[in-house]
Amino acid sequence: MTVCSIGFFDGVHRGHQCLIRQVRDEARQRGARSLLITFDRHPRSVFAPESAPCLLTSAGEKMELLRATGVDDIYVLPFDRAMAALTAREFMQQILKEQLGVSALVIGYDHHFGRPQGESFEDYCAYGREIGVDVVQAAELEGEHVSSSAIRRALAAGDVATAAGLLGRPYSWTGRVVHGHAVGRQLGFPTANLEGTEPEKLLPARGSYAIQVQSDAVQCDARWNAMLNIGHRPTLDNGDNTTVEAHLLDFRGDLYGLTLTLFFIARLREERRFADESALMAQLSQDREAACAILQSR
Numbered sequence: 001m002t003v004c005s006i007g008f009f010d011g012v013h014r015g016h017q018c019l020i021r022q023v024r025d026e027a028r029q030r031g032a033r034s035l036l037i038t039f040d041r042h043p044r045s046v047f048a049p050e051s052a053p054c055l056l057t058s059a060g061e062k063m064e065l066l067r068a069t070g071v072d073d074i075y076v077l078p079f080d081r082a083m084a085a086l087t088a089r090e091f092m093q094q095i096l097k098e099q100l101g102v103s104a105l106v107i108g109y110d111h112h113f114g115r116p117q118g119e120s121f122e123d124y125c126a127y128g129r130e131i132g133v134d135v136v137q138a139a140e141l142e143g144e145h146v147s148s149s150a151i152r153r154a155l156a157a158g159d160v161a162t163a164a165g166l167l168g169r170p171y172s173w174t175g176r177v178v179h180g181h182a183v184g185r186q187l188g189f190p191t192a193n194l195e196g197t198e199p200e201k202l203l204p205a206r207g208s209y210a211i212q213v214q215s216d217a218v219q220c221d222a223r224w225n226a227m228l229n230i231g232h233r234p235t236l237d238n239g240d241n242t243t244v245e246a247h248l249l250d251f252r253g254d255l256y257g258l259t260l261t262l263f264f265i266a267r268l269r270e271e272r273r274f275a276d277e278s279a280l281m282a283q284l285s286q287d288r289e290a291a292c293a294i295l296q297s298r
Contacts, residue, residue, distance in 0.1 A: 001032035002073075003104040004096065005138070006113050008148075009038050011056035012065035014168045015108075015146035020069045022138045023106045032103060033072040037095075038062070039079040047084050054202035056151055056171070075100060088114030089127045097131050104134040158205035160264035170212070170263040174198055175244060177255045189284050191229075191245035192255045194262075203244070206231035208268040210291035213246060216259040225249045227291040228262060231271035247284075249292060266294050 003026045009016050020036065027034035040059070045052035057065065066074050077083065077095070086094065091114045096102040107124060121137055128135040146166045154163040155171060164170045175194030196203065207230060212223040226248045232241065246262065248255075268287050274280040 001030055001103045002035050002101055003027040003030060003032045003106060004035040004037055004100070004102045005106045005108070006037045007108070007111065008042055009036070009062060009066060010042065010053075010148045011151055011167055012062060012069070013056075013146050013148065013151060013166055015141050015166075017069065017168060018141040019106065019108050019138050020066075020071060022136075024069075024071060026104060026106055026136060027072070030104065035073045035075060035100070035102065036066055036069075036071050037075050037077060037100070038066070039077050039083075041079050043079055043084065046079055046081060053149075053152055055200045056148060056155075056167070056202060058174075058198040058201060061172075084115065086114055087117060088112075088119055088124060089131075090114065092124075092127050092133055093131050096133055102133055104136060106136045106138050108138050109140045152202060155202055155204045158207050158209075158267045158270070160204055160209065160267055163204075164264070170265055171204070172261050172263050173201060173203060173244075174259060174261045176259050177257060179256065189247045189281075189288075191247045192260065194244040194246060194260060196244070197259060203230060203242075204264060204267075206242070206271040208271070208287050209264055210266045210268060210294040211246065212263040212265060212295065213248060213251075214261045214263070215255075216261075223263065224251045225291070225295040226251075226262075227268065227287050228264075229271070247288070249288065249295070265298070 003023055005019055005023045007016065007019075023036070024034045042052050042055065063074065092105070096105060105124075105128065107121065112119065121135075125135045151163050151166045154160070154166065160171055173196070175196045177192045178195045179193065209228045209230070211226050211228045213226045214221070214223045226246045228244070228246045230242065230244050232243075246260065268290050274283060
């Protein structure tokens with residue numbers, strides 16, 4: 001016997017976590033295995049690629065987070081036009097029942113799957129009775145509505161604190177340290193210039209942030225405190241190029257070539273143009289003090 005749920009699970013946020021707990025509970029009550037069915041790409045990237053969103057988690061991150069929930073199995077379905085063409089009933093019959101042997105399906109309170117035909121939860125239950133799959137409606141996370149879209153909106157506005165509250169952890173972004181113009185070093189704020197390694201992931205809004213940094217070269221969970229700037233560096237006439245520059249507060253050493261994961265803790269300010277480099281340096285000093293205060297209080 002297998003109890004499953006279906007979703008893209010981008011972000012594996014607190015709403016997803018609530019649903020997954022209910023899948024595990026239902027499986028335990030039935031003496032069955034728990035299964036999560038997800039897709040190898042965002043469905044919108046197949047049938048409406050121009051509107052496909054930037055992602056909150058890479059494929060690897062998502063699998064790691066899903067495994068950490070304690071479910072027994074995770075099955076990744078290749079999502080293509082043939083998959084998108086399946087109706088909900090066809091999906092339940094061909095994929096859930098015949099391919100995966102699912103005996104019960106837990107559906108999120110507002111979740112729909114299969115080619116849209118205006119089905120309600122009662123329709124899914126009716127399909128299940130015909131096919132031999134029990135359909136169970138999951139309860140919503142108590143007190144608030146959490147969605148991947150809401151998290152994307154928060155990050156796009158630079159509100160990393162709200163995003164962290166919805167995710168249940170700080171939002172992360174990964175990049176490789178590359179050579180820059182060394183302007184930060186000349187200003188007294190040496191920075192690690194980062195080039196994203198996961199182009200599908202959302203980069204938060206331009207501005208300055210208090211962050212924590214973890215390196216792939218350190219075999220532990222140690223994190224360094226840092227401040228980060230994302231933007232066009234208007235004071236330095238950087239044009240339209242977006243740069244991601246981290247100034248580590250408690251680290252000395254060579255970072256070139258390393259892969260760093262950034263954990264966004266708080267936004268310090270929006271990006272803005274300063275009158276000259278002296279004014280910029282004064283603001284960077286204030287940013288460093290603010291970042292230290294925020295990060296040392298954690």
